[in-house]
Amino acid sequence: MTDTKLLREQGVTAPAGFRAAGIAAGIKASGAPDLALVFNEGPDYTAAGVFTSNQVKAAPVRWSQQVLKGARLRAVILNSGGANACTGPGGFQDTHTTAEAVAAALSEWGTETGAVEVAVCSTGLIGDRLPMDKVLAGVTEIVHEMAGGLVGGDEAARAIMTTDTVPKQVALHHKDNWTLGGMAKGAGMLAPSLATMLVVLTTDAKADAATLDRALRRATALTFDRLDIDGSCSTNDTVLLLSSGASEITPSPEELEAAVLAACDDLCAQLQADAEGVTKRVTITVTGAGADGDALIAARCIARDSLVKTALFGSDPNWGRVLAAVGMVPFTIDPDRITVSFNGSPVFSDGAPMPGAREVDLSGEDIHVVVELNQGTGQAMVRTTDLSHAYVEENSAYSS
Amino acid sequence: MTDTKLLREQGVTAPAGFRAAGIAAGIKASGAPDLALVFNEGPDYTAAGVFTSNQVKAAPVRWSQQVLKGARLRAVILNSGGANACTGPGGFQDTHTTAEAVAAALSEWGTETGAVEVAVCSTGLIGDRLPMDKVLAGVTEIVHEMAGGLVGGDEAARAIMTTDTVPKQVALHHKDNWTLGGMAKGAGMLAPSLATMLVVLTTDAKADAATLDRALRRATALTFDRLDIDGSCSTNDTVLLLSSGASEITPSPEELEAAVLAACDDLCAQLQADAEGVTKRVTITVTGAGADGDALIAARCIARDSLVKTALFGSDPNWGRVLAAVGMVPFTIDPDRITVSFNGSPVFSDGAPMPGAREVDLSGEDIHVVVELNQGTGQAMVRTTDLSHAYVEENSAYSS
Structure with a gap:
C-alpha cells in the first residue's frame, strides 16, 4: 500500500x-x-x-x-x-x-x-x-x-x-x-x-x-x-x-x-493485540496443502486446539500437540512429509523430531507456528492467541 | 444388564x-x-x-x-x-x-x-x-x-x-x-x-x-x-x-x-469421573434432531465450546452460549423451535428466555444440558467436563 x-x-x-x-x-x-x-x-x-x-x-x-x-x-x-x-x-x-x-x-x-x-x-x-x-x-x-x-x-x-x-x-x-x-x-x-x-x-x-x-x-x-x-x-x-x-x-x-x-x-x-489476559499473539501458517482451502482448514484445526493453546501459554514448544491436531484434518495427509517450525526453528521433519526441538525459546509475546504439508501449493494463515488462566477466569465469571 | x-x-x-x-x-x-x-x-x-x-x-x-x-x-x-x-x-x-x-x-x-x-x-x-x-x-x-x-x-x-x-x-x-x-x-x-x-x-x-x-x-x-x-x-x-x-x-x-x-x-x-482438576461432570443430550448423527454433531459442538465449558466451571447458567454453539452446526436448525434445559429446568423456549433462566442452580458437580431441536427423532448424548484453571495449569506445564 x-x-x-x-x-x-x-x-x-x-x-x-x-x-x-x-x-x-x-x-x-x-x-x-x-x-x-x-x-x-x-x-x-x-x-x-x-x-x-x-x-x-x-x-x-x-x-x-x-x-x-x-x-x-x-x-x-x-x-x-x-x-x-x-x-x-x-x-x-x-x-x-x-x-x-x-x-x-x-x-x-x-x-x-x-x-x-x-x-x-x-x-x-x-x-x-x-x-x-x-x-x-x-x-x-x-x-x-x-x-x-x-x-x-x-x-x-x-x-x-x-x-x-x-x-x-x-x-x-x-x-x-x-x-x-x-x-x-x-x-x-x-x-x-x-x-x-x-x-x-x-x-x-x-x-x-x-x-x-x-x-x-x-x-x-x-x-x-x-x-x-x-x-x-x-x-x-x-x-x-x-x-x-x-x-x-x-x-x-x-x-x-x-x-x-x-x-x-x-x-x-x-483486535488480536488487545486480547487482554492473553499472553501470546500466535500466528499459524500452513503451507504446501493441496489447496488454499485445505490449508485454512488445517490452520484452524491447530488454532482451535486447546492443548496447543495451553502449551503456548506455558511457552512450551510441545510440537507433538501440533502434529496431533493436524492429524485430525478431514483430508488425507502424509505425516512423514510434514515439517513443523516454531519461530523459524525447525522442530519436526521426516517423521521425527529435530535436534533441540524441546529447547526452542517461546518466551516472547509473538509465536509463529509454520506447518509445511509438502503436498501442494495451498497456503493460509490464521491469527489466534494462547489459552490462559485469564481466559478461564473472565469467561467463567462473566454473566454473574 | x-x-x-x-x-x-x-x-x-x-x-x-x-x-x-x-x-x-x-x-x-x-x-x-x-x-x-x-x-x-x-x-x-x-x-x-x-x-x-x-x-x-x-x-x-x-x-x-x-x-x-x-x-x-x-x-x-x-x-x-x-x-x-x-x-x-x-x-x-x-x-x-x-x-x-x-x-x-x-x-x-x-x-x-x-x-x-x-x-x-x-x-x-x-x-x-x-x-x-x-x-x-x-x-x-x-x-x-x-x-x-x-x-x-x-x-x-x-x-x-x-x-x-x-x-x-x-x-x-x-x-x-x-x-x-x-x-x-x-x-x-x-x-x-x-x-x-x-x-x-x-x-x-x-x-x-x-x-x-x-x-x-x-x-x-x-x-x-x-x-x-x-x-x-x-x-x-x-x-x-x-x-x-x-x-x-x-x-x-x-x-x-x-x-x-x-x-x-x-x-x-x-474416565470422566477421574478428570482431576475438573469440577463438573457434564452431560450434553441433544434430542429432536433429524437423525441420531445430527444429534451427535450438535452435542459435540456444544461439548467442545470453550465458552460453554468455562461458564459451567463458573456454575453460570449462561444458556446463550449453548444457543450460540448449537447455531454453528453444519445442518439447518430453526432457533425459534429449540428448547434448552439445565438440570431439568427449562431456560429457553419459543425463541426467548424462560422466567428464572439466570437463576438455575448449577453449583453441584453434575450438570445435565438438554437441547431439544424439535425437528425429528434423532438423539445422542456426549459426556464432557468443564474448562477449569486446573486444565490450563496442567496442560501448560506438562512437558516442561
Missing part, C-alpha cells in the same frame, strides 16, 4: 461526508459510553455488509441484513451493554423501534431518513432485553452530539467497547485524495462470548454497491474470518462498509479492494 | 484364562509402575481392536493395527511414560523389538509365541524415543511376575496410569458362567494430551473374531467415542478385546454385545 498512508488515530470520520458520536446512554450499569452513531451525509449512500454465519442470529443482525438488501445506508446505530440475541419477537421489535427512532431523530435534525436506511448493531450478554427507555432517550440525544472531524469517530469507537481496553480505529489516506476509515470492537480474549465483532468502515470514494460488496467480502474472508480466538462464533458479528462519495473520486475496484483489505487487516491485528 | 453382576474391584484377570502383571521398569523418571502385560492362556486367542482416527498414528498403533489383521492375540504389552509417537522409523523399530522381546520371553517361559501375536500400546509425551534398555529389561522381568487371580489385573491397571488418580477396572459376571473384564486409562482432564485412552477388555466367552469385532465397534461408538473432554484426539488411542474361550460358553452375539457395551460404558464413566 505505498499509495496510501495509514493512521491509527483516525477512524470512521476521517473520510469526508461522515459524522459520528458516542455517548453514555445508561445501557451499561457501569455508566461507560454505550451508544454510538455513524452518519453518512452523502451525496452517496451505497453500502455493503457481512454478517455472522451463526444460525442463531441476534435481532439487530436480522434487521440489518434486511436493510442491506437495499444496499443503501444513511446511518448505523450501535450499542454495547446487551446483544439483543435470543430475545424473541419482542427483541426484534426493539431493534425495529430503535431504527425508527434514529430515522425520526435524523429527519427532525434536518435529513429526511427512513428506518430502512438505518443499520443496527448490538453487543453484550445474550438473552436479555435492552432497556428501551434508555436506548430511545439516547437516540434522541446522540443525534445532537454528532461531530464532524475526528472527535466524533473517536467517541464512537469508544462507545462500542466492551472488554476492549483501547478503541480500535484506522484510516487510509490514498494519494489520489480519497480516504477509507474504520472502527472495530471485540474478539478480545477476555470475554469472547461478547466478542461480537462489530466493524464499521467508511469511505468518501465513489463506488457502486456491487464494488463495495465484492471488496468487503474479499477483505473479510482474508482477515476477520481468519482471526480465531476460541472457535466460537458470535450471534452478532457485523461488518459494514458505507460510501459517501464526497471525494468525488472513483478509484479502480482494485484500488478500493486493496484499501479495504489493508484497513481490515490492520483492525484485525489491533 | 439384569443377567450380569458388575464389579469395579476386578479387571482383565476376572475372566478365566488370563494372567496379567504391572511393574516399574524405570521408563517413568518418577519410578512409578510403567509397564503392564496382559496374557491370554487360551484355549482361544481371538481378538478385535479399535484405534485412533488421528492420521498421525503412534508407532505402537501402526504395529497393533497390523497385528490385529490376524484377529489373534496372545498378549498385550503396555507402557506409560512415553507415547512413542512422531518418532520416525526408529520409533517403529522400537515397537517391533518390544513385541519380539515379549514373544521371546513368553516362549522361553513355556508358551510358544510369535511377535505377530503381541499388541503394543504406549502412552505419554509425543516425540521422544523410549528408553529401550529399560523397556527390554522390563519385558524379561514382567513375564515372571504374571499372576492369575485378581492381583495381576490390578497391578496392570495401575501400571498404565499417567495422570489418572485411580486405576479403572470393571468385571461383568454373566449368570451363564462367563465373564468379561476390562481396564482403562486416560482422558483425565489433567493432561488430555496424554489422554491416550488405552483399554484392554478380556473375556472367557467363546466368540469368533467377527463377533468380537462387531461387539467392540458398536460399544466404542456409543461410549468412548462420545466422551469428549477437549475435542483433541490422541495419536495413541487403542481399545482391544481378547477372548480366551476358557469358559467354554458361547453367548449369543446380543448377549456379548450387551456385556461389552456395559463394560465400556462403565469404564467411560470412570
Whole structure:
C-alpha cells in the first residue's frame, strides 16, 4: 500500500461526508459510553455488509441484513451493554423501534431518513432485553452530539467497547485524495462470548454497491474470518462498509479492494493485540496443502486446539500437540512429509523430531507456528492467541 | 444388564484364562509402575481392536493395527511414560523389538509365541524415543511376575496410569458362567494430551473374531467415542478385546454385545469421573434432531465450546452460549423451535428466555444440558467436563 498512508488515530470520520458520536446512554450499569452513531451525509449512500454465519442470529443482525438488501445506508446505530440475541419477537421489535427512532431523530435534525436506511448493531450478554427507555432517550440525544472531524469517530469507537481496553480505529489516506476509515470492537480474549465483532468502515470514494460488496467480502474472508480466538462464533458479528462519495473520486475496484483489505487487516491485528489476559499473539501458517482451502482448514484445526493453546501459554514448544491436531484434518495427509517450525526453528521433519526441538525459546509475546504439508501449493494463515488462566477466569465469571 | 453382576474391584484377570502383571521398569523418571502385560492362556486367542482416527498414528498403533489383521492375540504389552509417537522409523523399530522381546520371553517361559501375536500400546509425551534398555529389561522381568487371580489385573491397571488418580477396572459376571473384564486409562482432564485412552477388555466367552469385532465397534461408538473432554484426539488411542474361550460358553452375539457395551460404558464413566482438576461432570443430550448423527454433531459442538465449558466451571447458567454453539452446526436448525434445559429446568423456549433462566442452580458437580431441536427423532448424548484453571495449569506445564 505505498499509495496510501495509514493512521491509527483516525477512524470512521476521517473520510469526508461522515459524522459520528458516542455517548453514555445508561445501557451499561457501569455508566461507560454505550451508544454510538455513524452518519453518512452523502451525496452517496451505497453500502455493503457481512454478517455472522451463526444460525442463531441476534435481532439487530436480522434487521440489518434486511436493510442491506437495499444496499443503501444513511446511518448505523450501535450499542454495547446487551446483544439483543435470543430475545424473541419482542427483541426484534426493539431493534425495529430503535431504527425508527434514529430515522425520526435524523429527519427532525434536518435529513429526511427512513428506518430502512438505518443499520443496527448490538453487543453484550445474550438473552436479555435492552432497556428501551434508555436506548430511545439516547437516540434522541446522540443525534445532537454528532461531530464532524475526528472527535466524533473517536467517541464512537469508544462507545462500542466492551472488554476492549483501547478503541480500535484506522484510516487510509490514498494519494489520489480519497480516504477509507474504520472502527472495530471485540474478539478480545477476555470475554469472547461478547466478542461480537462489530466493524464499521467508511469511505468518501465513489463506488457502486456491487464494488463495495465484492471488496468487503474479499477483505473479510482474508482477515476477520481468519482471526480465531476460541472457535466460537458470535450471534452478532457485523461488518459494514458505507460510501459517501464526497471525494468525488472513483478509484479502480482494485484500488478500493486493496484499501479495504489493508484497513481490515490492520483492525484485525489491533483486535488480536488487545486480547487482554492473553499472553501470546500466535500466528499459524500452513503451507504446501493441496489447496488454499485445505490449508485454512488445517490452520484452524491447530488454532482451535486447546492443548496447543495451553502449551503456548506455558511457552512450551510441545510440537507433538501440533502434529496431533493436524492429524485430525478431514483430508488425507502424509505425516512423514510434514515439517513443523516454531519461530523459524525447525522442530519436526521426516517423521521425527529435530535436534533441540524441546529447547526452542517461546518466551516472547509473538509465536509463529509454520506447518509445511509438502503436498501442494495451498497456503493460509490464521491469527489466534494462547489459552490462559485469564481466559478461564473472565469467561467463567462473566454473566454473574 | 439384569443377567450380569458388575464389579469395579476386578479387571482383565476376572475372566478365566488370563494372567496379567504391572511393574516399574524405570521408563517413568518418577519410578512409578510403567509397564503392564496382559496374557491370554487360551484355549482361544481371538481378538478385535479399535484405534485412533488421528492420521498421525503412534508407532505402537501402526504395529497393533497390523497385528490385529490376524484377529489373534496372545498378549498385550503396555507402557506409560512415553507415547512413542512422531518418532520416525526408529520409533517403529522400537515397537517391533518390544513385541519380539515379549514373544521371546513368553516362549522361553513355556508358551510358544510369535511377535505377530503381541499388541503394543504406549502412552505419554509425543516425540521422544523410549528408553529401550529399560523397556527390554522390563519385558524379561514382567513375564515372571504374571499372576492369575485378581492381583495381576490390578497391578496392570495401575501400571498404565499417567495422570489418572485411580486405576479403572470393571468385571461383568454373566449368570451363564462367563465373564468379561476390562481396564482403562486416560482422558483425565489433567493432561488430555496424554489422554491416550488405552483399554484392554478380556473375556472367557467363546466368540469368533467377527463377533468380537462387531461387539467392540458398536460399544466404542456409543461410549468412548462420545466422551469428549477437549475435542483433541490422541495419536495413541487403542481399545482391544481378547477372548480366551476358557469358559467354554458361547453367548449369543446380543448377549456379548450387551456385556461389552456395559463394560465400556462403565469404564467411560470412570474416565470422566477421574478428570482431576475438573469440577463438573457434564452431560450434553441433544434430542429432536433429524437423525441420531445430527444429534451427535450438535452435542459435540456444544461439548467442545470453550465458552460453554468455562461458564459451567463458573456454575453460570449462561444458556446463550449453548444457543450460540448449537447455531454453528453444519445442518439447518430453526432457533425459534429449540428448547434448552439445565438440570431439568427449562431456560429457553419459543425463541426467548424462560422466567428464572439466570437463576438455575448449577453449583453441584453434575450438570445435565438438554437441547431439544424439535425437528425429528434423532438423539445422542456426549459426556464432557468443564474448562477449569486446573486444565490450563496442567496442560501448560506438562512437558516442561
